[in-house]
Each structure stands twice: as C-alpha cells, then as structure tokens.
Amino acid sequence: MKSHVFGVDVGGTTVKLGLFDINGNVLDKWEIPTRTEDGGKNILPDIAASILEKMAQKNISKEDLAGVGVGVPGPVDGSGVVHKAVNLGWGRFDLKKELGTLLEGIRIEAGNDANVAALGEYWKGGGQGYNNMVAVTLGTGIGGGIIINGEILSGATGAGGEIGHIHVDDDETEECGCGNHGCLEQYGSATGITRLARRALQASDKDSVLRKGELSAKAVFDAVKAGDELAIEIAEKFGDYLGKGLGAVAAVVNPEIFVIGGGVSKAGEALFDYIRPAYEKNVFHGSRNVIFALALLGNDAGIYGAAKMVLD
Amino acid sequence: MKSHVFGVDVGGTTVKLGLFDINGNVLDKWEIPTRTEDGGKNILPDIAASILEKMAQKNISKEDLAGVGVGVPGPVDGSGVVHKAVNLGWGRFDLKKELGTLLEGIRIEAGNDANVAALGEYWKGGGQGYNNMVAVTLGTGIGGGIIINGEILSGATGAGGEIGHIHVDDDETEECGCGNHGCLEQYGSATGITRLARRALQASDKDSVLRKGELSAKAVFDAVKAGDELAIEIAEKFGDYLGKGLGAVAAVVNPEIFVIGGGVSKAGEALFDYIRPAYEKNVFHGSRNVIFALALLGNDAGIYGAAKMVLD
Numbered sequence: 001m002k003s004h005v006f007g008v009d010v011g012g013t014t015v016k017l018g019l020f021d022i023n024g025n026v027l028d029k030w031e032i033p034t035r036t037e038d039g040g041k042n043i044l045p046d047i048a049a050s051i052l053e054k055m056a057q058k059n060i061s062k063e064d065l066a067g068v069g070v071g072v073p074g075p076v077d078g079s080g081v082v083h084k085a086v087n088l089g090w091g092r093f094d095l096k097k098e099l100g101t102l103l104e105g106i107r108i109e110a111g112n113d114a115n116v117a118a119l120g121e122y123w124k125g126g127g128q129g130y131n132n133m134v135a136v137t138l139g140t141g142i143g144g145g146i147i148i149n150g151e152i153l154s155g156a157t158g159a160g161g162e163i164g165h166i167h168v169d170d171d172e173t174e175e176c177g178c179g180n181h182g183c184l185e186q187y188g189s190a191t192g193i194t195r196l197a198r199r200a201l202q203a204s205d206k207d208s209v210l211r212k213g214e215l216s217a218k219a220v221f222d223a224v225k226a227g228d229e230l231a232i233e234i235a236e237k238f239g240d241y242l243g244k245g246l247g248a249v250a251a252v253v254n255p256e257i258f259v260i261g262g263g264v265s266k267a268g269e270a271l272f273d274y275i276r277p278a279y280e281k282n283v284f285h286g287s288r289n290v291i292f293a294l295a296l297l298g299n300d301a302g303i304y305g306a307a308k309m310v311l312d
Numbered sequence: 313m314k315s316h317v318f319g320v321d322v323g324g325t326t327v328k329l330g331l332f333d334i335n336g337n338v339l340d341k342w343e344i345p346t347r348t349e350d351g352g353k354n355i356l357p358d359i360a361a362s363i364l365e366k367m368a369q370k371n372i373s374k375e376d377l378a379g380v381g382v383g384v385p386g387p388v389d390g391s392g393v394v395h396k397a398v399n400l401g402w403g404r405f406d407l408k409k410e411l412g413t414l415l416e417g418i419r420i421e422a423g424n425d426a427n428v429a430a431l432g433e434y435w436k437g438g439g440q441g442y443n444n445m446v447a448v449t450l451g452t453g454i455g456g457g458i459i460i461n462g463e464i465l466s467g468a469t470g471a472g473g474e475i476g477h478i479h480v481d482d483d484e485t486e487e488c489g490c491g492n493h494g495c496l497e498q499y500g501s502a503t504g505i506t507r508l509a510r511r512a513l514q515a516s517d518k519d520s521v522l523r524k525g526e527l528s529a530k531a532v533f534d535a536v537k538a539g540d541e542l543a544i545e546i547a548e549k550f551g552d553y554l555g556k557g558l559g560a561v562a563a564v565v566n567p568e569i570f571v572i573g574g575g576v577s578k579a580g581e582a583l584f585d586y587i588r589p590a591y592e593k594n595v596f597h598g599s600r601n602v603i604f605a606l607a608l609l610g611n612d613a614g615i616y617g618a619a620k621m622v623l624d
Contacts, residue, residue, distance in 0.1 A: 075598055078461075083598075132468045146564065148465055149390075155566025156444045159598025166560045167594035178596060248478045252458065252564040254467025282479035284490060286387055286395075286471025 002066040004058075005310050006051055007120075009071045009113060009302030010034065012087035015047060018303030019054060022066060022311060024124050028054070029303060040089035048102035067107030069306030070095065071116035075158030080110040083158055109309040113302055115152045115161055118145020118259075120305030125296040126259040134255045135295065136163065136246070138264035141177065142185040142192075146253055151312065153253075164189065166245050187241035190217040190263050197234050206230045221267035235274045243278025250279075250287035261295025269294065314378040316370075317622050318363055319432075321383045321425060321614030322346065324399035327359060330615035331366060334378055334623060336436050340366070341615060352401035360414035379419030381618035382407065383428035387470030392422040395470055421621040425614055427464045427473055430457020430571075432617030437608040438571040446567045447607065448475065448558070450576035453489065454497040454504075458565055463624065465565070476501065478557045499553035502529040502575050509546050518542045533579035547586045555590025562591075562599035573607025581606065 002022060009016040011034060018029040032050050035042040051068060055061070072095065074085030080096025095110045111119075118127075118135035127133040131150045137143035142164030146153040153160045164185035165178050172182035174195075186192050197215050201208065208230035209223050220238075223231030246258060265271065272292040280288055297304055314334060321328040323346060330341040344362050347354040363380060367373070384407065386397030392408025407422045423431075430439075430447035439445040443462045449455035454476030458465040465472045476497035477490050484494035486507075498504050509527050513520065520542035521535050532550075535543030558570060577583065584604040592600055609616055 144564075148460060153460055153565060155599075156568040156602075157566060157598050159566040159596055160564070162563050162566070162596045162598060165596035166563045167556050180594060180596075182594070244479050248560045249564050251474050251478045252456075252472070252561050253465060254469060254471040254474070256468040282492060282494070284471055284474045284477035284492075286469050286474060287467075290468075 001064075003064045004060050005066040005307045006054075006068040007303035007305070007307030008047055008068060009116070009306060010043065010047075010088065011073065011113075012036065015043070016299070016303050017047070017050060017054075018300070018307060019058070020304075020307045024304065024307070026300070026303075028058070029300070034088065036087070036089050038089070039091070040085075043088060044095070044099050044102060048099065051103065062105050065106055067109065067310035068099065068103060069109045069111075069116070069309035070099065071111055071113035071302045071306045073113045076110050076112045076154070077158045078154050080108065082110070107310060109306075111152055111154065111306075111309055112158055112161075114143035115145040115154060116305035116309065117143070117261075117301035118147055118161070118305065119152055119308050120297055120301035120303070121259045121261065121295050122147045122150070123308040124304050125301060126261070126293045127257055130255075130257040130291075132253070132255045133257050133259060134161075134163070134246075134249055134253065135259045135261065137262035137295075138189055138260065139262035140189060140191055142189045143262070144249075146255075148253065152309075163245065163249050166248055168241050168245050184241060184245040188238060188245065193217040193220055193234065193238050193264065196237050197231075200230060200234050200237070204230060217264050218266070221270070224267075224270070239274025239276075240278045243275045243280075244282050246275065247279050247283035247287075250290060251284045254287050255290060257291040257293055259293050259295050261298070261301065265294055313376075315376045316372050317378040317619045318366075318380040319615035319617070319619030320359055320380060321428070321618060322355065322359075322385065322400065323425075324348065324385065327355070328611070328615050329359070329362060329366075330612070330619060331370065332616075332619045336616065336619070338612070338615075340370070341612070346400065348399070348401045350401070351403070352397070355400060356407070356411050356414060360411065363415065374417045377418055379421065379622035380411065380415060381421045381423075381428070381621035382411065383423055383425035383614045383618045385425045388422050388424045388466070389470045390466050392420065394422070419622060421618075423464060423466065423618070423621055424470055424473075426455035427457040427466060428617035428621065429455070429573075429613035430459055430473070430617065431464055431620050432609055432613035432615070433571045433573065433607050434459045434462070435620040436616050437613060438573070438605045439569055442567075442569040442603075444565070444567045445569050445571060446473075446475075446558075446561055446565065447571045447573065449574035449607075450501055450572065451574035452501060452503055454501045455574070456561075458567075460565065464621075475557065475561050478560055480553050480557050496553060496557040500550060500557065505529040505532055505546065505550050505576065508549050509543075512542055512546050512549070516542060529576050530578070533582070536579075536582070551586025551588075552590040555587045555592075556594050558587065559591050559595035559599075562602060563596045566599050567602060569603040569605055571605050571607050573610070573613065577606055
C-alpha cells in the first residue's frame, strides 16, 4: 500500500523538496542548494541523497513510496527526457532513467517546472475542480502551464504552454530573452511592467509618484491603488497586452479558468480589472465567460504538482 | 466482432456519410440533403434512416457495427452535447443521446466538425504518425482542430481550436463574422485574402493582372505563380498574418506539424514559403522546427474523423 510521495522543484539556486501523503497533505518540506557547477552533475545525486535520508528519518520504505516527481526549469518531453536546462548547466538527458538508477525501485516522473506548477494549482490551488485550466505566472518572465482534461499539455518538444512568447507587438525594438521581438513577456511580466513604466515616464510630462524611488511592478500597482494617473495608464497598457495574449490562448485551448500567479499577482484581483477589458474585446465568444482567479500555492506549487505527476 | 463504422459530416447543405471497415478503409460514401427547416428537427432522423437503409443493403447487423460518429458545424462538448449550430437551426441539445435513441443499441460519438476533420487528417491524411498536430482549414473562414497525444482538444465549451479568431491586428475597422475586429480569419481565409487584395489594389498604382477579372484567393495565387508583383505583396501580407497567428498557436500547444487544408491550400506547398518567414521570426524557439504539410483528405476528412472518434 503506497502511503507517501515526494515532490521536487529544481530551481537555479535551490532545490525545493516536499513529502506528501497520497491525499496531497504536505508532511514536510525543505530545501537544498542547487550545485550547478560541472554541468550540474551533482544535482540529481544530491536530490537522491536527500530523499533517502528523509525516508530513513521518517521510517518510510520503498514499498510505501508511490514515487518521486521532479519539476525542471527547461523543456521536458512526455517520456521524461530533459531537452535542456540552461540555468542548471544541463543538456539533453533522460532524467527519469538517471534518477531512477540512483533511487532504484522507485518510480520517477519529470516535467517542465511551469507545467508542473500548473498541475499543482490544479490539484490543490486556485484551479481546483477545473479540468481545463491555464496557469499564468507573472514573474521575472511569464511562465505558462496548460491542463487539459486534468493532464499537463507538454507539447511535442516540451515547449507547450510557453505563452510568454506569443507575439503581441510588431513595433518592438528591444529583444526578448528568447531572441524574438514583441513577446507577451516583454509587457506582461514584472520586468515588462517596469519597461512600460520607464517608457511612459519618458513619453509623458505628467506628475507621478513613480518619478520618485525605484521603478518596479510593485511600485506601479501601489501607485495604481493610490490613484496615480500615469500608473493607471501603465496598468491599462499592461492589461491590454495581457488580455490580448490570453485571448489568443483561449482561442486555442478554450479553458474554464486562468489561474494567475507570480510576483505581479500580489497586486491581487485588481489585476483582473485591467486584463478583462482587452480579453473580452478580443477573445472568441465561446471563451468569453472564462474565470480569472489567483494562484494559491505560491512557491509551493512546484512541489505539489511534482507529487501529483506521480499519483496520476 | 465489430467490423464496420459510420462517419457522418453534417454540413449546412448536405450531410456526407461514409461506411468504413475498422481499419479505416472507406467502403462506401454518399450524401443526403440537410433539411434545416423547423429548427433542423429532421436532420437526425434523416441520418438515422440513411444509416439503417445502408446497413440493410450491405447486410450489416447492429452487432457488426462499432458505432456512428458525427461531426457538427458548431461547438460540441466532450460529452456529445451540441451547444449551438446556427447553420442547422440547432440550439443546445444532447446529440449523442437523441441519435442514440433513433439508432437504439448503436454507439454514438459527436464532435465539432473542424476538430473531427483534424482527427481524420491525423488518422489517414496529412498528419499520419504525428501525435501532436494542428489542422488549419483555410476556407471561407479559418477552421482549426488540435490533436494532443492522438486525441481531439475540445476545450471547456467545445470552442477549442478556434484559431481563426486569434486577434492579430489592432487597427482593423471591419467586423469579423464573430463580431470582433482583427481576427486571423479576416486575413488568412479565402475571404480574407480577397479583402487584402482589394485593399492592395486600392492603395497601389501598380499594374497587376488582378485588376482584370474577379478577385479571389485563387486569382491571387495564380497571379503569384505568374510572377505578378502586387499579388506577391498580397501573398506576403497573408503569410505575415498567418505565420504570426500559427506562431501563437505553437507557443500554446507546441505541435509537431501543421496540416493545412481548405480551398486556399490548393495553391500547394508554395503557400508555406509565405507563411514560414513570419512564423520562424515570431515563434518560440522550441517550436521553430515544426513541419508544414498539406491536408490530404479534402472534403472527406470529416467522415474519416467521425469514424475514428468511434474507434478511439
């Protein structure tokens, strides 16, 4: 009888680990450093050692364990092969097989971290009860994860749900991190909002609290709450891009719900007031009545989703 | 032992029907008129009668039959409920149940016609062997159908794959059939190409064979083949919109292949030369190496896909 499952979320600085019962209650969570040197060759052995140690400590046998799920910051295909994870120094390799060798007899599942976090929000977070869901993480960049009939949509090469790289502006002169120009991420992420703010301040003579202090997405949305006119214009522009981008996503996968997380989502549900107008204006009518909700699991979405992968 | 399956494609003027063996070889195909009067109440009884007649004629018993699949020109959800089919006069009703009552003891499956046609191309057409595929029908409008892991992506309300209504132009003044402005369909469909041509002829003084005779997508691509400069500019504009739109689709679902069908696709693989540049420029790198292929089944894609729904 399987009673436990581990969820692992590999980041560029730390690896988050969680021990769950099979109903999804978290029993323990902790972190270990991500050793990215030497092509990241220590990362999997470190994870394996930490899991074996925890199992010994909690008196959990391999027979008790449903398995270990791992979220990776890069494309991972449906068979558990990592295609690349730049921040970890990893190239292409079969993670499921390699970690399986280190943890002999234990079932391993692997997926892209944004997709895995989406699965976490679907299982125990803002998307509970919605079998067709899109998770949108508005952080430094924009991450996306798509759940169709309760399962992650990984895509052909693990690049499914890369909604931050939908092209939304033909006139962009600056380059996106991906090398293209005019990606949604350049306007809808925390970095993108800061760029929009910088441009708006340059283009306008209007007084604004944003002219003092450091520019950030948080500063913009704080100023919005205080009624700052220029900040409201910036938020409208942000919402215009994001609404159009999410409208395109909805034309493709027709979800029941968008679950919005990441640092920018700390602005709260007020965010939706800026996204909805452009969304509703541009989306196909069959997807107009979508729900916008906030993500609930924060940085733990990854370990939840990783655990859920094993239980599916 | 099930030996046969029917595929039915309900159109606004005719209903196409096909009898297949369970390996997907078509044994017979025929059409009946679509009687749309009185809210389309005769359509299902007509289909049922035609199927029963064919079974009698071919000496096929209910026990021999795997079932009947039906493609409908409107949203159909995962449980076989039609949400609306304007061209047939149909509102919301449970097609699976109603046709099941008319054909007692026979398994019924139903889906949106564009999605079902995509399944046909996946099974026996241009997408054979590719489990993650997007079918794009460039006809009067733009239809889309998305296959993920070999299955149709229907979406929450049956509006999955409505890629013709991705917003691609902020400056559009004319209304799309859906009521929005700037949908991909307004530039990439046969009607859209004609619009682009009309605008280009008005905006330019250039000589062009398109100034004589009737404007149509076919006329434009015939002129492209003849080296007509203005026609080439129109084709480039068409390809620019379509490449960007399909780039957005790829950022969401990351397919292995796009299978392009519909009247416009009669221009052949030359079409891809116009789509690829904008696609490659704007798509996320993980989806750059996608395959573009032509649809192979023409108007029969619907009956193939409808039959396949039953066999899945």
